[in-house]
Amino acid sequence: MKVRTFTLSAVLVALLSMTVWAADTNKATIRLSEPANVGSTQLPAGEYKLTWTGTGSDVEAKFSQGKKTVATVPARLVQEPSGYSSPVVRTNSETKALLGVGLPKVSLSFTGDGAASSGN
Numbered sequence: 001m002k003v004r005t006f007t008l009s010a011v012l013v014a015l016l017s018m019t020v021w022a023a024d025t026n027k028a029t030i031r032l033s034e035p036a037n038v039g040s041t042q043l044p045a046g047e048y049k050l051t052w053t054g055t056g057s058d059v060e061a062k063f064s065q066g067k068k069t070v071a072t073v074p075a076r077l078v079q080e081p082s083g084y085s086s087p088v089v090r091t092n093s094e095t096k097a098l099l100g101v102g103l104p105k106v107s108l109s110f111t112g113d114g115a116a117s118s119g120n
Contacts, residue, residue, distance in 0.1 A: 027051045028103050030087045036098040038063065038110055041071040043098070050087075050101060052077065052108065061108060076109040 028050045035044050043063060052059040052075060061075040082088070082102035090099040100109040 025105070026053065028087050028101065030089055030101055032089060032098075035096060036089070036091050037096050038071050038098040039073040042096075043071060050108070059108070061110065073110055076111075078107045078109070079105070080107075081105055082107045 031047050032045050049064045052061045057077050059075050059077045062069050063071040084102045088102040
């Protein structure tokens with residue numbers, strides 16, 4: 001009985017650890033050197049916490065400063081190494097639209113159809 005309880009406890013701890021670890025990978029800190037538009041929101045130059053939720057390639061991305069979410073947009077997630085060691089922001093130089101963010105292990109694209117935004 002003790003072996004079974006120990007085994008169950010060990011499995012539970014392992015699962016919880018993987019859940020916390022996986023949750024940590026869905027965020028990044030990005031810096032905008034100039035204002036950029038994402039969805040219908042203009043983000044002033046500055047530092048933002050970027051988080052995303054969802055499964056598969058279609059996710060929801062949130063941009064926050066401090067505890068305030070300033071924009072929420074649909075995004076396309078590509079789960080393969082981007083080749084960058086730190087976050088790289090891609091913008092359209094003419095429209096100032098934020099096109100995507102390249103991270104070391106994943107990339108996010110904000111150019112999909114239905115790109116809507118809402119500030120909180």
